Amino acid sequence: MELLDKLNWRYAAKAMNGEKVAENKIQRILEAARLAPTSSGLQPFEIIVIKNQALKEKIKPVAWNQSVITSCSHLLVFAAWDTYTAERINHMFDLTNDIRGFKNEGWENYRKMLLGSYPQKDAEENFNHAAKQAYIAFSQAIAAAAFEGVDATPLEGFDPAAVDEILGLREKGLRSAVLLPLGYRKEDDDWLVNLVKVRKPMEELVTVID
Numbered sequence: 001m002e003l004l005d006k007l008n009w010r011y012a013a014k015a016m017n018g019e020k021v022a023e024n025k026i027q028r029i030l031e032a033a034r035l036a037p038t039s040s041g042l043q044p045f046e047i048i049v050i051k052n053q054a055l056k057e058k059i060k061p062v063a064w065n066q067s068v069i070t071s072c073s074h075l076l077v078f079a080a081w082d083t084y085t086a087e088r089i090n091h092m093f094d095l096t097n098d099i100r101g102f103k104n105e106g107w108e109n110y111r112k113m114l115l116g117s118y119p120q121k122d123a124e125e126n127f128n129h130a131a132k133q134a135y136i137a138f139s140q141a142i143a144a145a146a147f148e149g150v151d152a153t154p155l156e157g158f159d160p161a162a163v164d165e166i167l168g169l170r171e172k173g174l175r176s177a178v179l180l181p182l183g184y185r186k187e188d189d190d191w192l193v194n195l196v197k198v199r200k201p202m203e204e205l206v207t208v209i210d
């Protein structure tokens, strides 16, 4: 039940108070993102952690001037691979072999199958697939933040091309997918803080097939 209590506590804070989040909490939130499952285990994204205030100030105008961009403590940018390449796929399969200490025929056949499919696909399609994987980690980070008593504002209201430009992401083969400011709510300045959480009733969401 504790997880659900935390998920009820959290909300998309509209105002933050500038208080810094302790680094050990940030590390645990990032670790939850790192542990997220992804398609074929490829983890096709990186997370940029922005503590620098001047950089946050630069991003704010291209993020609908949302105040949490600058009043947060840490701004996480989930940046997905711009496409899947053979090198990127091989890197993750080699890493798996290194960590596990053995090669497995089934796993190697699976590698060949992916190499024969993803790199040949359209880059935009691959980016969209990679971005979906980034959202899984993003969601785990949101839940982990709630668990730590840290506020997080999931944020898609920004110009990705402008953020890519500011952070030089395209040169690194990355594209910004979604942002997550982390910090502490400013209760006296947030219209949302006392409003009841609204979700569809379970029967509108879930269909059980016996």
Ligand SMILES: Cc1cc2nc3c(=O)[nH]c(=O)nc-3n(C[C@H](O)[C@H](O)[C@H](O)COP(=O)(O)O)c2cc1C
Residues within 6 Å of the ligand: 010, 011, 012, 013, 014, 066, 153, 154, 155, 156, 157, 158, 178, 197, 198
């Ligand atoms: C992917 C995503 C993007 C969002 N983008 C924004 C945003 O740009 N600005 C904002 O204030 N809230 C944003 N939200 C917050 C949602 O509006 C909010 O999560 C939803 O209304 C549910 O409310 P709650 O999170 O407070 O429970 C976003 C949420 C998600 C999941």
